[in-house]
Amino acid sequence: MASFRLRYFANPATLRSIQPARLLRLLGDYRDFFASIHCPLPAEGLPESLDYQALVDTFASPNESMPPELLDALFLIDEMSDEEGMEALMTAAASENLELESGDDHSPADVAVQVWLEDREILERHHALKFFKRPKSFEYFQATAIGQLTFLDPTVERRESFERSLDDWFEQKRRGRGSRVLIYEDQNEIRFLIRHGRPFAREESLNGSTVESVCYRPIKYDVVVYDRRVQELRINAALAGEKQLYVRLIGLYFFSGPDCFPGTNKYSLEPLRELGDESLSCGDIDGIEWIKLTEVAFYWGGPHGETEVRKSGDLFASLAARDGQLPRRPRITKAAFKVKFLDSKTPRSVTIRPGNVAQYCRDGDAQLIERWLELRGFIFTSNEQSNEQAEVSLADA
Numbered sequence: 001m002a003s004f005r006l007r008y009f010a011n012p013a014t015l016r017s018i019q020p021a022r023l024l025r026l027l028g029d030y031r032d033f034f035a036s037i038h039c040p041l042p043a044e045g046l047p048e049s050l051d052y053q054a055l056v057d058t059f060a061s062p063n064e065s066m067p068p069e070l071l072d073a074l075f076l077i078d079e080m081s082d083e084e085g086m087e088a089l090m091t092a093a094a095s096e097n098l099e100l101e102s103g104d105d106h107s108p109a110d111v112a113v114q115v116w117l118e119d120r121e122i123l124e125r126h127h128a129l130k131f132f133k134r135p136k137s138f139e140y141f142q143a144t145a146i147g148q149l150t151f152l153d154p155t156v157e158r159r160e161s162f163e164r165s166l167d168d169w170f171e172q173k174r175r176g177r178g179s180r181v182l183i184y185e186d187q188n189e190i191r192f193l194i195r196h197g198r199p200f201a202r203e204e205s206l207n208g209s210t211v212e213s214v215c216y217r218p219i220k221y222d223v224v225v226y227d228r229r230v231q232e233l234r235i236n237a238a239l240a241g242e243k244q245l246y247v248r249l250i251g252l253y254f255f256s257g258p259d260c261f262p263g264t265n266k267y268s269l270e271p272l273r274e275l276g277d278e279s280l281s282c283g284d285i286d287g288i289e290w291i292k293l294t295e296v297a298f299y300w301g302g303p304h305g306e307t308e309v310r311k312s313g314d315l316f317a318s319l320a321a322r323d324g325q326l327p328r329r330p331r332i333t334k335a336a337f338k339v340k341f342l343d344s345k346t347p348r349s350v351t352i353r354p355g356n357v358a359q360y361c362r363d364g365d366a367q368l369i370e371r372w373l374e375l376r377g378f379i380f381t382s383n384e385q386s387n388e389q390a391e392v393s394l395a396d397a
Helices: 012-016 018-037 051-062 067-078 083-095 108-132 158-174 240-254 271-280 317-321 365-376 382-396
Strands: 137-140 180-185 189-197 203-206 209-214 219-227 230-238 288-301 306-311 330-339 350-352 356-358
Touching: 012 051, 018 067, 018 108, 067 108, 083 108, 108 189, 137 240, 158 180, 158 189, 158 240, 189 240, 219 240, 219 365, 230 240, 271 288, 271 317, 271 330, 288 317, 288 365, 306 317, 317 356, 330 365, 350 365, 356 365
Parallel strands: none
Antiparallel strands: 137 230, 137 356, 180 189, 189 219, 203 209, 219 230, 288 306, 288 330, 330 350, 350 356
């Protein structure tokens, strides 16, 4: 997140759609804070006298003066206050025997507040699942000893130790404390959603005709996924230092030690040249209907660092129409594909960069794409990795 912005709670219509007594219950623990900013809350039993405009003004520019627990609650509830979030929360409540107020006059925000007040872990868990589905670019880190890693039980004590170590690093980097880690497991993957601060920000804002400064610490969410089947981490984070931090600390707290995921080259795009359109074959993968190559970037190098990009709705079909082929010499630095999954009417994009970077429209696409990449030779074996490193060094010289 570039900054902390509430889409729904900064809208008076959304606030009014929440049952007043329920909204007052959500905010009631923070009476001193609201009084300090000249937005006093009404007494219990008088929720109808809530000052919605004053609340909207407060929620429109949240900052570090707001209690951290209230910031957490507002952010997570706001993120789940849409129709998709409402459906996920109602389904979860039914499956976990959490009784919500009956009736068909509850807005998405009202449902989100109900779930938060009754069982906030349900909302946190489904917020994490919703976040995992957003487009991300991943870098991969393979384990040193395939077949020998054991994932340690993510106890509260182990998670809190992990969070304290994150805080120590982020505080040193002037990003504040307050890291939070949510862990979600299924049969194939263990997913870590890591919340942390970014450098402190100041922005100008208008209060009537007066220019004021809004000070806040933006929030950032990073994603780390451990794939049990191939024993590797894939990480979505902005900074190289953050990625190395997660690799080290996740190894330390949840595996055998800080050095069990050193990270090596994973992907090669040479099958595009070696196999041509046969490299896009996917008939042996349940869940994928077809794959088309839509973009390739070549690095020619030379004194001016020349790069060439070729694009087409179907690049191999375009080449075949004019008896062409991919150039043999330059290194391929990126390839983009359109993939038609059986569960979707619309093809989705996948981008691969040699090394460790793969970008999907949905994190859930990774399993099928990784299977295709492995079967067609886009994923290195351990013996191929060292050879590729040497070839890349020579090509860039």
